[in-house]
Amino acid sequence: MLSGGILFLVGAGFNAFAQKVWMLIVGRMLLGFGIGCANQSVPIYVSEVAPYKYRGALNMMFQLAITIGIFVANVLNYFFAKMKNGEGWRYSLGFAAVPAVMIIIGAIFLPDSPSSLIERGKDEKAKQELIKIRGTSDVDEEFKDLVEASQSSMAVKHPWATLLKRHYRPQLVMAIAIPFFQQLTGMNVITFYAPVLFRTIGFGSNASLMSSMITGGFNALATFVSIFTVDKVGRRKLFLEGGAQMFICQIVITAAIASKFGVDGNPGILPKWYAFLVVGFICIYVMGFAWSWGPLGWLVPSEIFPLEVRSAAQSINVSVNMIFTFAIAQVFTSMLCHMKFGLFIFFAFFVLVMSGFIHKFLPETKGVPIEEMSVVWQNHSFWKKFVKSASEEANAKVDNSC
Numbered sequence: 346m347l348s349g350g351i352l353f354l355v356g357a358g359f360n361a362f363a364q365k366v367w368m369l370i371v372g373r374m375l376l377g378f379g380i381g382c383a384n385q386s387v388p389i390y391v392s393e394v395a396p397y398k399y400r401g402a403l404n405m406m407f408q409l410a411i412t413i414g415i416f417v418a419n420v421l422n423y424f425f426a427k428m429k430n431g432e433g434w435r436y437s438l439g440f441a442a443v444p445a446v447m448i449i450i451g452a453i454f455l456p457d458s459p460s461s462l463i464e465r466g467k468d469e470k471a472k473q474e475l476i477k478i479r480g481t482s483d484v485d486e487e488f489k490d491l492v493e494a495s496q497s498s499m500a501v502k503h504p505w506a507t508l509l510k511r512h513y514r515p516q517l518v519m520a521i522a523i524p525f526f527q528q529l530t531g532m533n534v535i536t537f538y539a540p541v542l543f544r545t546i547g548f549g550s551n552a553s554l555m556s557s558m559i560t561g562g563f564n565a566l567a568t569f570v571s572i573f574t575v576d577k578v579g580r581r582k583l584f585l586e587g588g589a590q591m592f593i594c595q596i597v598i599t600a601a602i603a604s605k606f607g608v609d610g611n612p613g614i615l616p617k618w619y620a621f622l623v624v625g626f627i628c629i630y631v632m633g634f635a636w637s638w639g640p641l642g643w644l645v646p647s648e649i650f651p652l653e654v655r656s657a658a659q660s661i662n663v664s665v666n667m668i669f670t671f672a673i674a675q676v677f678t679s680m681l682c683h684m685k686f687g688l689f690i691f692f693a694f695f696v697l698v699m700s701g702f703i704h705k706f707l708p709e710t711k712g713v714p715i716e717e718m719s720v721v722w723q724n725h726s727f728w729k730k731f732v733k734s735a736s737e738e739a740n741a742k743v744d745n746s747c
């Protein structure tokens with residue numbers, strides 16, 4: 346976390362004071378490395394230290410911070426874009442230093458997680474830490490689970506190779522599929538390009554930035570819904586409800602754009618109600634994402650990886666997420682030119698596929714202590730054939746040693 350914050354701060358500095366294009370490129374690269382470090386460490390840290398009953402809500406604060414960040418950035422951009430001296434971009438980029446400093450201060454003051462202390466042989470300190478964060482000295486059972494998890498983790502010398510073993514297939518599949526699908530919802534097409542989309546449907550250039558502030562606001566507010574419900578209704582229900590909501594909105598938006606723009610992209614004069622309809626359904630779509638795939642895309646991977654492969658699996662999760670964020674941003678404009686309104690059908694198709702995937706393959710993880718998560722795979726109709734139960738494993742070890 347500390348490295349992420351520092352990289353981010355230096356990157357913001359390069360960008361704000363850039364005199365040459367290479368400085369902007371280096372600045373952006375440093376921001377990218379910083380984001381990578383933070384995305385790798387923060388969700389896992391939160392899931393490790395949170396009491397399991399509130400793990401969902403607390404982990405989702407990470408996505409809440411992202412959405413608030415996007416919203417604040419949209420608001421600031423709106424004002425900086427009005428600066429007469431043409432230097433507004435320096436402020437837009439330089440203000441990234443604020444969250445960077447917040448991360449640095451947080452990382453300096455936050456204690457290490459008990460899991461990571463045990464892994465480094467500091468058992469006594471880990472126990473004290475656990476007592477402190479749980480607010481009770483009745484932590485023996487949890488501490489025992491953590492020590493056991495750490496022992497099996499230490500037995501694993503090559504986490505990357507281990508992750509490829511059949512036994513870890515559910516975690517590997519989730520580490521790839523969840524971030525892939527999260528980006529294939531098309532959410533970033535909305536957040537990156539809302540200004541372009543809104544201008545195209547007739548908003549002026551100021552109004553288009555306004556509109557992206559509106560979607561940013563809905564994104565942040567709707568994340569609270571998942572924070573308050575995820576530990577009650579569970580992960581699967583949110584995933585499936587959010588998927589259905591996004592799908593319906595994508596179909597309505599496609600129909601609205603197809604009916605006015607057709608394939609020649611020439612809508613003539615658009616009535617006000619039309620713009621309200623499109624913006625309205627985009628907001629409902631954004632809310633659907635914000636209380637499902639947005640936060641769950643970080644929560645679920647961070648709670649299903651056992652300690653021995655946690656870091657490796659989270660690296661895959663973050664990389665797949667970032668690669669597809671990048672890829673979609675790159676190809677979006679040419680896809681829009683070629684597919685026109687069909688672009689939304691493309692994403693709607695994936696929303697359908699990903700909802701089917703969750704329905705069939707993701708077990709409910711609500712209320713399951715993180716160190717006991719293997720049970721959910723052992724009880725799952727599809728994954729149980731991949732995952733051995735603890736007693737089968739012990740027998741296998743005895744067989745091997747004979």
Ligand SMILES: OC[C@H]1O[C@](O)(CO)[C@@H](O)[C@@H]1O
Nearest residue numbers: 411412532533536564639670
């Ligand atoms: O809320 C939207 C944001 O959420 C993410 O999907 C995951 O954190 C980002 O890729 C996106 O910009």
